[in-house]
Amino acid sequence: MSNGNLTLKETFFRGIWKENPVAYQVLGICSALAVTVQMKTAIVMGIALTLVTGASNLIISLLRKQIPPTIRIIVELTVIASLVIVIDQVLQAFLYDISKQLSVFVGLIITNCIVLGRAEAFALANPPLPSLLDGLGNGLGYSLVLVAVAVVRELLGSGKLMGIAVVPQVWLEAGYAHMGLMTLAPGAFFIIGLLVWLKNSLPGASHEQK
């Protein structure tokens, strides 16, 4: 992962599109399967992860000169874990319903490779501001995929967007049915697969054509 001479803007947008953590690095798939049945949970999860990645990158970057290399990983994990626990507590306090739906997956942000990956690959070697932007960019990239998957799954799976029914009743009466597969985890697999396919077939977006 070269930090090279990227501008701050590039640092930020790289994570969102070109080197999207889900579509390009295929990280964070587990939670992308679990929380994308509804847009609401996907958005909250995306925000939570973006906050954690941004904050952890910032903190790690600030500490980067002090962290002893021997206990590097454990320090990173401690920082991330603490952030995740705080976020989880906040969700339980203020967004209880969503927290219930997200269940363990907020806690599992700790194991999300994106967070540790960015801390290791970027924050340890870069100043705070680019690190923060990189963290936020990657978090947003993850959120982007999550929301995209959730839009498809919620629309096809239960005919709703953000919990609001959008499929007209007339359709349902005419024989339209919701696609149950989309509410199951394999549905997300297919959607993510298709998204990666789509992204790679867009001109200039495929890492294979680099």
Added chain:
Amino acid sequence: MNPLRKVFEKTDPYFKPPGQLSRFKGIYTATRTFFFLPSKVTGMAPHVRDHIDLKRFMSFVILALLPVTLFGMFNVGYQYHNGAAGVFEMFYTGARHVLPIIVVSYGVGFFWEILFATLRGHEVTEGFLVTGLLLPLTLPPTIPLWQVALGISFGVVMGKEVFGGTGRNLLNPALTARAFLFFSYPVSMSGNGVWRLPSPTVDAVGGATALSVGGTGGRIQEMVVDAGFSLERLFFGLHPGSIGETSAFLCFLGALFLMVTRVASFRIIIGGIVGVVVTAWGFLYLPGPTDTWFSAGPLFHLFSGGFALGISFMATDPVSAPGTDSGRWIYGFLIGFFTVLLRAVNPAYVEGVMLSILFMNIFAPLIDHISLKITAGRRIPNV
């Protein structure tokens, strides 16, 4: 000269590269070679070739499926009229409902086939002729046509084309399509109301399949017979179910035909039957509930549900099955084993055949890998 040949020769220039319609070359070539099987002079040794080709190969599968399909149409009509109508009328009623499903399946599927063939610049492959007919046979007659279209699209695109097209697919496309429909639209694919057309003469509750019987105490074999599914009836097929699965007799007849002509591997079919018989027998002697399919015994397991259709026509799809002989035995056996296992211990998916075949599809490369390692190890090395 054949008048059709004249037509093709006249239209030929339009579809050849500089022609205006050259972008539809795929569909043109597919049509032309369907009517006129080409036979070009060989370029490389051996210069002599067998007369068998993929069109012949696949047409034999279609041939074997034909009685199953026709009987399926008849049975759909028979269930609708509850047997109280003329043979022709029953067949006509069935055909009126089944043919649209087949037409949609073929039509939509061919659209994708041709699209991908054109994009990738290869010929339209014959394997789809089988896929397009197999899917309707696994569906209930009440399935909405748009779901058929969606299902076959998923089967062809996600089950086959994403892997690189015919020959590279891991899963049987027809079963992939069916699994997609099963999980996407469970209401159209399961329950008691979907296996028989809504009929004025018979109430829908009577449309249960044999596999949904059980669980209310008593002995399963008697319960199944009491529910109207005597072994004889299950074997010959005049009972509600998917369009093509009801007649175990005709399915096994097709299997026999395919085995004799060697189009399908007898190892898979026999292995599957042995798997069912052995496993069902095993369960019969295991302590367990006597009122579920756990203890239904080999014959009921063999003749009910989609096992006969699945093992004869889906499991034997060579692309998604192992390519080694020993692998085929194991593959067939395990399909039989898992079919009974699913029926016995997970009554939620009473129809375990689809999932067992798909499951074993995924393991086919592994089975091949192991059996190749073993065969290679037995050879006197020559390196």
Added chain:
Amino acid sequence: MKPLKPGKTFQSKINGVPQGQATLLERPKTVALVPGASPFVKLKLLVGENDTVSVGTPLLQDKRDPKVLFLSPGGGRVAAIRRGARRVVQEVVIDLADDGAHEPALSFAPISPKALKAMSRMEVVNVLKLRGIWPLIRQFPFMDIPQESNGFPMAVVSLHSGERFNPVPSLFLKDQQAAFLHGLTVLQNLADRVVVTAPRSAMAPLKALGLAEQVTHVVQDAYPAGDPGVILYQIRKSAAENASCTMDPQELIAMGHLLSTGNVQCRRIYAVSGTPTRPASHYQTRTGTPVSHLVGPLKQGKGIVTGGVFTGTITSGDAHMGMGITTATVLDGVDTDAFFGFAWPGRRLLSESRTFLSCLESGSLGMDVTLHGEERACINCGWCDKKCPVDLLPQFIMKAASTGEMEEPLALGLLDCTGCGLCTFVCPSKIDLAGILALSKQTCYRERVMP
């Protein structure tokens, strides 16, 4: 004389196989040295066009081993040197001197069987190289001209490959018993063990010729049971025996003749079939004879396959018969298409499958040199391994080879492939498995043996 256990073979009966005694053809106008099949040989030309040569004059030399010579099959003038792709010499055509009685020929010192037995292996090898015989000995598994001369673990001489279009052993062995036996003595000097095989049907005539005791193994009367590679596969006991060698029986006779008399033997028996002007039969003429001399004038739409229908190549009439190639088969060969071709019952269609009515009838069927379908992706049907005489799984080797990998195909036995062509023949997807395997073998040779 042990019978080998029956293996996987080609089962259908074929029309128009050559029968009957050998007819002597008139002397051809030209003959040619066609160095032939080894893809690894690097040739150096020793003569130019219009040079005058005798029978036995060296025409070509293997650059890898300059002692390996290719001798002229005729006396006269070098009329043309034909080259193929990358300017590789394909044919050195010689206009025979007009008068057959005075054709110039070199002669060598004869070597008696006794003298032969007294010679060391090295000496024998040198004699064979200088007398143009060495290129006709081929070593497994690449069927290359042997590069080392420390002898072979085994020499396999198959009198008949089992393919019906090949010459019948009793015809070319007739009156050549002494030369044949002398040839075997040479091989016995070179190899630790000499294996001679013949199909069951050839045993009675061989007995009449007094050669039955020479046959060590009796094989099935079917193709490719008599293929030397298949025989090696069946009788080999250890990996070391993979480096065995083989030789065409007619060339073995020629070798015996040359060593015992000192003169190059130019006569060969050819099996010819499918020509409009001649009955399918055996014909005696010179080695390197023009193909048109054997098959006569042909109409358009015919393909001439020389070297057996499964392994041979399509040649034109003005080409010459290659070294060690003794069959010419004329078959129909135009692009056609059949109306509803896949739907006909097929009472007269040759197929090893059981998808045509012909499988129920016992009559023999015709062949032609067309594909009978279109090429498709492999559908994993496994028919190729049902026909492979050396128990390979051609489709898996093909797939492994297509990834550019070499370990996997080798582990699966790629080098045992004898190139019999049956896998390609039966493939319903019309994939040229045998060709792909042969190409992989060549790649393997280039990567590992001769980098």
Added chain:
Amino acid sequence: MSESPRAKRIHAVKFALLVSVVCCLLITGASTGLSPLQQANKRLDRQKNILKAAGIITPDGTPSRIQIQALFQEKIETVAVDDAGNFMDPSQGQGLSLYLYREKKILKAYVIPIESRGLWGKIKGYIAFERDGKTVAGFTVYSHSETPGLGGEIEKAWFQKNFIGKKIYNAQNEFVSVSIAKGGIAALPETEQAHSVDGISGATLTGRYLTQGLKENLKQYESVSVKLRQAYQKKTVGNDMTTPPIKETN
């Protein structure tokens, strides 16, 4: 860095300690600071479902926080019962929890928590009974993992409505629970219709497991129901139920 290995090690230990202390403080702070809010959320969720089961709010209604709290405060009383069906002092350990719905001191219904096996996971909900102790007043499911469209229909109002008015005792006053029929109840004999609800087509097993689960759960509460039923027959419910009005404490 040119420090000695020993210095490096000491630095690492110091650093680790520092990070741990900071993180501990952070987490503890968040946890304690937010705990009351979280507890309130949990309580509210349960209260909402109890209210739904008792029929105080409609199944698809979305009342505000305040409304829920007010309604619960006003109408629901949380009690615990021992195995014999007597109300007990919560200080005497864990009994079976039970919620009483009183309207102006008169017992209208009582709510029993249900936890049943489902096809794919646990089904959790509440079932409410009229004060006669045998008529179902309402049924809710708030957590399950059944197949959407099949077993998943148990969370739908149409299915839950069917429970209302069903009896858990037969004519001979024997406990029979309520069962989910396979298919419609129209096909059942008259005597069984009162204890059965229409099943969900294609979800026979979910129905079967839920039937079993209801039976087991209700059996546990059988003694309470019997007591309440006897009290109801004596027309004394609400008057002689002189149990201490235990308020929700947590």
